[in-house]
Amino acid sequence: MIHSTEITVRGYHLDLYRHVNNARYLEFLEEARWQFMEDSGLIAEFDGSKLGLAVVNININYRRGAYVNEQLHIRSQFKKIGHRSAVMEQVVYLKDSDTVVADATITFVLIDIKTGKALTLDGDVAASLSRLLEPEA
Structure with a gap:
């Protein structure tokens, strides 16, 4: 499943150089992940379960500056469930x-959520995430 999110660049997203500050991209990406997980039903599945997904690594490449009033389109997809x-x-x-x-x-x-300890991805959680995998082209 590929999910799409639209974001408009606002003045408060800009830095001294008048383009989007590098840290703001992390916020844009997080907003897109939340929308994806809400739209796919994952948030509802985790609600009250005492389980959660925690980001442990982000690798980001900045390819071009983004400027005020530009419209950004963010595509999000799960690529691997281990x-x-x-x-x-x-x-x-x-x-x-x-x-x-x-x-x-x-x-x-x-x-x-209670202990903060990582768990194995199996059972219902693995099945829920696996249904969101984008098939290989």
Whole structure:
């Protein structure tokens, strides 16, 4: 499943150089992940379960600056579900173009909310994440 999120660059996203500050991209990507997980039903599945997904690694590449009033299109998709972690890829494009602004690979682990300890990805959680995997082309 590929999920799409639109974000408009606002003045408060900019830094001294009048382009989006590098740290803001992490916020844009997080917003897109939340929307993906809400729209896919994952948030509802985790609600009250005492389990959660925690980001343990983000690798991001900045390809082009983004500027005030530009429309960004973020594509998010799970690429791999392993025994201990899941990997999502996210790509930020200028809306209605093939111009990549940034791309990132995010690794998650399943955690026990109470203890903060990582758990294995199996059972219902693995099945829920696996249904969101994008088939290989």
